Amino acid sequence: MLTPSLARVLSPTDFPSLKLMVTGGEPLLQSDIQRWTGLVKLINSYGPAECSVYSHAHPVTNTSDQENIHIGRGVACVGWIVSPNDHHKLLPIGAVGELLIDGYIIGRGYLNDLKGTAKAFIDAPSWLSQFHDGHGHRRFYKTGDLVQYTSDGSLRCIGRKDNQIKLRGQRIGLGEVEHNLRECFVGTRDVVAELVVADDNVDRPPISVAFVQLDEDKDEKSAGKQTIRSNAGATPADEAHIIANSQTLVAPTEDFRSRVLEAEFKLHNVVPNYMVPSVFIQVVQVPLTTNGKTDRRYLQELVASLSKEELQVYSGSGRDKRMPSPDMEIETKL
Template sequence: MEPHSSEAELQQPAANGWLSGQDDLSAAPTKEEPITQRDLDKIWRWNSIVPEAEERCVHDMIQYQAQARPSAPAVCAWDGNLTYHELDRLATGLAGQLVDLGVKPNMLVPLCFEKSMWTTVAMLGVMKAGGAFVLLDPSLPGQRLQCMVREANTSLLVSSAGEHALASKLCPKTLVVDHGYFRDDVDSQPTRSLPDSDPNSIIYVVFTSGTTGTPKGAIITHKSSSSGLRHQIAGLGYTAESRVYDFAAYSFDISIYNALTTLLAGGCLCVPKEQDRKSTLAGSINSLRANTISLTPSVARLLSPADLLDLKTMILGGEAIHVGDIEPWWGRVFTAYGPSECTPTSMMNLGPSSPEEACRLGRGVGVVTWVVDQHDHNSLLPPGCVGELLLEGPLVGLGYLNDPKKTAAAFIDDPTWLLRGSSGQSGRRGRLYKTGDLVKYAEDGSLVFVGRNDSQVKIRGQRVELGEVERAVQDCVSVASQVVAEALVPAKDGSSTSLAAFIRMDGLAMAESGLSMLSINKDSQKKLEELLPSYMVPTVFFSIREFPMTPTGKTDRRRLREMGESFSETMTEKPLEESTEVDAPILESEQPAFALAQKVAAMLPPWRQRDMTANGGSGYEDICLFPSGLDSINMMALAYFIAQQFQVEIDLEVLMDPSTSIRGLAGLVTDSQAAS
């Protein structure tokens, strides 16, 4: 998660000492006029030209590649390969079938697939049929998937054979797309009449966390998507020689971006098996001969450039980026930023002069960027001042599905400063998206991220509305009278962010400090996992006597984060469930359990490491892995460690099983070694 901002920082220009106009006090902004003419002219020079919109549908642009390079590889997947001609032929056949099944322009069609070459066929087929796809991640909780399908108001769902059972629970009418489907000569039937292309039609809807507890769907049109892809492909260096690794889960919209960007550039999308991308990432990248990949910094830290000599381009985004994330990949790394509401990528840092500069957001690509007062979007701010980032241009999406109120709040038209313009630059009308991100202009017009102006955070690259987490914990933990969720960032640079829930429980005896750790019972944990995606389930719980308050009577979230991040070893744990018999500690003589325990302890936050130590610090408790607070990124790191240290591959699902303990894992490692 990106760093939070102090009140002082949000009200003052940048603390690095520079401020445009500081050598001329008469040109300085005043309380009545927050921006000088000089600064206004400078900002308008940066944003004078809105990038041109692309008036073509994405599938038409992909079809151009199919006609120009029919025999070139389009998809290289674990379950098969497709040339551009084959991809276009299969997608066209599917599109005709979808039209026969009632798909109309702008109709939403959910897709439920594991990682597979058929996902790309299904996406393109829905586009050609005039529909809009909703990419579902089968690993999400069933309740959440049901909510998405319900919001899509669909009468048809397309799935793989492997996910057909799940798809049938989500929608009564399903179509299975796989080798068997096309063996029935679907693709060889006479070409059906497909709808005319309309760039203003919807291409897809992507769901993100919502403040009300219901996921909100961001609507993207073909024009928005194709405009972004057109402006960004060259900057990223995508060509017909690009082999792009499809790492992102389908719950990330970057998975859509990877597929479409690759195909529009004439490159090859490399689709790994689900297990391979999680457990043997480096080996999978090499086996698919991928030379380009997009990752969050948390995942990139698991890789070594020395193991990936063919990798030419590393694109980092989705989380705060540190110098230590850039340095190993310097010379072949780009950073990218973008809210789902404006296509997955709207800003890039393409030409940094140093790793430090590479940590900035960069500049708009396909959009222009404005910084306004976070409390008044009609007040433009000068360079160096922290404010809310607004995006203008063809990438701005339509709004939120079935939610005109949220759409009106986040998507605005014609702010006064845009209509007014500047000296030498006439004003204009425009539609802008309020990102909620707090940023400031650097001297060169690039943007530096500062924080958020709301309760949204990033966990493992995914947007999380803390209000949704709070509601779920309140519903699932019966003893909670009040809940506040927060993201805790360890002081150690580059460490993973932990999602914490602070719970006030009336009548509970508290430690003198007023803050104690909690262990919620198994039933509550199970309910949370059934309700929320894994990245939204808190990994640490605290009981608190009273929540700190601001002078205005609101919960002091900043103070709460400080309390959680500085949690002391002297604070005692207050479990919510009966304690169980403790097994003998794991000592150094017990291998491989001791080596595994050392690795697990090193990945845990400080407050969890204390719980693991035993025998005066010379041993470790035998704990279950997933309930201890390890997330999926930690589990990937543990799988890599086991593969390198013991030459054994352990399925990530085994590591994520709540019952898998350190000793149990050690037994699996020993058994696998004996069997090999």
């Protein structure tokens, strides 16, 4: 069982005897499906650590589309969808709400954390009596994840109910930003959206940042090509900082800036301005934590320490304000 982020750094040709792959812990992308289906039986799973290894699973085929990569049905448990603000309110089919897990796979609680246990592991809500006469002392786990029933009865995971940021008075869901980035940014392998708050010694307001890994980055690295490109507008000090962070960050090329300009143009036509990242930073590869998930904190810390001048090198804020090409305008209208 692998996280999708870890699976992306593997090549299917290196594992010719692999027959089954189970992914979980992060959203599965359409590009992941295209990469592995036909070579292995692919199962998308979902499950918090508080409920054994996984609680839901869904076999994936290459016919799945990006909007309908489901987490499937319960495994040794029952899932209930309730109001994110009140678990005593059961929501109707089709509504987006928080997933509660009910079953024997639920853990006892958190070690030496009575407050956290009481918040996440709850007694049976009052509405359960409509479905079971004697529910006794059954316990439920509040996942904090927003889900929705699909037409075939399986669940679709929307994102974390607490995975939202507030920027200039507007509440923004990072999952939605990342979804739109994948749709509008050409040639990405992975994207991560984050709110970055500057270090105490850096005078800069919070900014929304898109970290972009391009499809060709891995090929360049494996071929031994230089991944840190020069930037004509950078000072020697700025270039030194780029080299110091060369294991993750990449100085923008003209090609990358052109893609950013195109992505911004598309994004402004589908989402409000406040949902378009202020800065686009190319990365060699999205960093992973020890458990194989995207290391968001590491990315935040890298950018938080940058000065305004250093950030301009990565953001390409000095790029010329060219009008979108006729092809881009026609594509957007279509």
